[in-house]
Amino acid sequence: MAMVGNLSNEQAITAYRNALRARALDMKIISAQRQGIIGFHVPSQGQEIIQIAISMLSDKEDLIFSYYRDLAMLLQRGVPLSMIYDQLLSNSKDFQKGRQMPDHFSFKEFNFSTVQSPVGAHLPLTVGAAYAMRYSKKKGIVIATFGDGATSTSDFHAALSMASVFNLGVLFICENNGWAISVPTSKQTKADIYKKGAGYGIPGKRVDGNDLIASLAGLQEAFDYVRSGKGAYLVEAVTYRMGPHSTSDDPKKYRVDEITDGSENDPIRRLENLMLRMGVLDSASIQSMRAQAKEEIDRTFEERMSIPPTEPETIFDDVYENPSWIQEEERRDMNAPD
């Protein structure tokens, strides 16, 4: 049965379940950060629905260059919670061997590339990846996500310029959450973000990123355009940062003028209300889905917490394929007896 358009009830329920998982995970990470178990966190709360919509429309072959605030996207694409925790806890099962801060994921098997802290620095890479895919006749497109602040970087403009000149299939999706740390989007840019591609010949469109139905509809058009080989496309998904920029940030300094606590912007609540209205869920099933999500988040956390950290000397691995004498000498220095 279809909920709205060609979105089936099952798809909607799965999306909702993953949104709940992402929200519960986010809260768990924040509390683990306060206890000193996880070092740092960039909360995704308020941005779950657009992220889920992106994963719903992407294919397995599509290559995603996400950014540091995309937890819900990972869950919807099927990345196991355990793998996410291993990165957050930087334990010895973390594929990246504890090299990166929490939220800087790389899940190659799921075609998630690699997240870096320098804002926007992944964007030129997406163009090269799209070129490599086209050249080797691989299926799929490249999808890039980033914040509103990132649209001011030179990297963003460089990427748009190159993608358009070489007619490459990159779907650029800006998660405009209204803030770049303390700088509101109104001070970040005078132009509408979705129009920033126009000068490079890249079409753009704004979607309500807090509404699942609107996100899916708007994104579908963009996905179709890029998949058809016409070139790059820029989507601005208007969303909302419910929390602080990160666990190191104190928004009281700069969010003083906001009149609300933002709960009416909560995209999960909006989806919930819609599903209740449509009779897809009732409040009892919502309660039980919430409890289930929390139980899974808590249980998996306990499981992964007990995994030991990496060995200290692994910090010398992977600088090169074959270490030079410099790293070998320094490794011996580190291991020297007192």
Next chain:
Amino acid sequence: MVQSLNGSIDMLMAEDEKVIVMGEDVGRDGGVFRVTDNLLNKYGDERVLDTPLNELAIIGMATGMAMYGLKPIAEIQFQDYIFPAFDQIVNNIAKIRYRTGGRFSVPLIIRTPYGGGVRGGLYHSQSGEAYFAHTAGLTVVTPSNPYDARGLLVAASRRNDPVIFLEPKRLYRAGKTEVPDGLFEVEIGKAARLREGDELSIITYGSMVPTVMSTVEKNGLNADVLDLRTILPMDVDAIITTARKTGRVIIVHEAPRTLGVGAEISALIAERAVDSLLAPIIRVTGYDIPYPYSHEEFYLPDEKRIMRAVDRVIKY
């Protein structure tokens, strides 16, 4: 150090209306480390600019301001994020005086926090001083305490040339040094002798100064300790004097060893005081790897590693 810097910028702005503060989150938020706290309220948004997220643009724009009569103090939120502006720094800022035969100058201060020990991983921890120190035309300074922070910042603002002002973020809230009221200068190009000793010399700067001093004190070392304070141009007289005095030199910095500041210090000593040396010069530094998130305590030079070097030069 944060308070000392904040007060210094405040006084510099009060003194000279040509001083402009700009960078990401420096206004309303007062900077992510609060170094520019309250300046927006006091001086308004024509003098305190919350900029869009583009380091190249921040530094390029500040350079233009400086060429045409203003005195910008630009903040790069983390030194790790300065690299998009590297072209401006190396190809414009460092060369504008030279290429115009001295007819233009760039009186610009670029402030930026650097160094690790804050669980910041690859991109909130790097010590990139050597990248800048390799470029003639730049002046590179780094304070290790609140007093020098003010003195060096004021001295930088009195110059008519660009200064890269590196702030060891691990020490932002550390020092208990008294800072006198008002503006005063610490001479650029002059090291501080933090301690007199005869048996060995330890040359260091910035974030490593407290580690070196506590090691010296805890182990009762008879060490001459130099805090360079200025990395470019470094205080060659102080370096050679201490090397001649003790004949045993250890250099401690947090940045990686290879082609770092320690290499230049060693070369100066080798060229000018090799006859005084009683032991090889030893560098104790960060390792030649990207700055790791896990196990950073092993990356940072510590008492154990410094004492191993001390043993080597003493027993040589």
